[in-house]
Amino acid sequence: MVTLTINGKLVRAREGEMLLDAIRREGIEIPATCQHEAVEPYGACRLCTVEITKADWGGWKNHVTSCLYPVQEGLIVSTHSEDVIRIRKTILDLFLARCPNAELIQNMAAEYGITRTSYEEVPDGNDCILCGLCTRVCDKMGFQAISTVGRGHGKEVAPPLGEAPPDCVGCLACAQICPTNYIKFTDDGTTRTIWGREFELVKCETTGQPTITKEFAAYLVKHRNIPEDYFTRCDSAHREELAKTMGRITHWGRQEEA
Secondary structure, three states, X not given: OEEEEEOOEEEEEOOOOEHHHHHHHOOOOOOOOXXXXXXXXXXXXXXXXXXXEOHHHOOOOEEEEOOOOEOOOOOEEEOOOHHHHHHHHHHHHHHXXXXXXXXXXXXXXXXXXXXXXXXXXXXXXXXXXXXXXXXXXXXXXXOOOOEEEOOHHHOEEEOHHHOOOOOOOOXXXXXXXXXXXXXXXXEEOOEEEEOOEEEEEEEOOXXXXXXXXXXXXXXXXHHOOOOHHHXXXXXXXXXXXXXXXXXXXXXXXXXXXO
């Protein structure tokens, strides 16, 4: 364990823990659009920047991204100093220029008093903030179907060569983790469409409701040792079956007690 100071309060943290985790555990809210517990820290948005110093640094201070900076013994952290606020405002100002219509960015910027960017807006700017959450979760799932491509204003998330990605299984991990809802998909009956590719959905034998794509089911059966027939029932059917099983167990227990 190490001891550090966050906003004037002595805090104990696990050695190797990142500053952002220690800060949030103290109930201090700071923005971090590229952070998610499902993937490793990335430091893309820089919004979680904090100010650090130590007693023996002679007044010298530094600014670091707290999601990537590990706690240290004797570290003194300020999460909302004047310089930190200025940095966050600049970053949000730039985000507004790239994504002027993204509701998440609009709301975050408004919290810091910014309602309109001072920079030139990107023509036809979309809601992708290049946080990298979608590409990282896709990689972690084992598919690597999408990635960031291009440079500057033209940088974007896309499948290889901009075509329907052959490695995609339609799991929706990318769409569900996206903080701005930029990644779109449609479920139409037993057909799912995402990244320009169509997938057939498995139907629940009990309710007739679609569950997951056949490709994703096949992947989970092969790589996660899940029984093949598991996906022929939806969550509600599984819960109903579990409830019946628990009911039978309880009934048997009462009979044995009698």
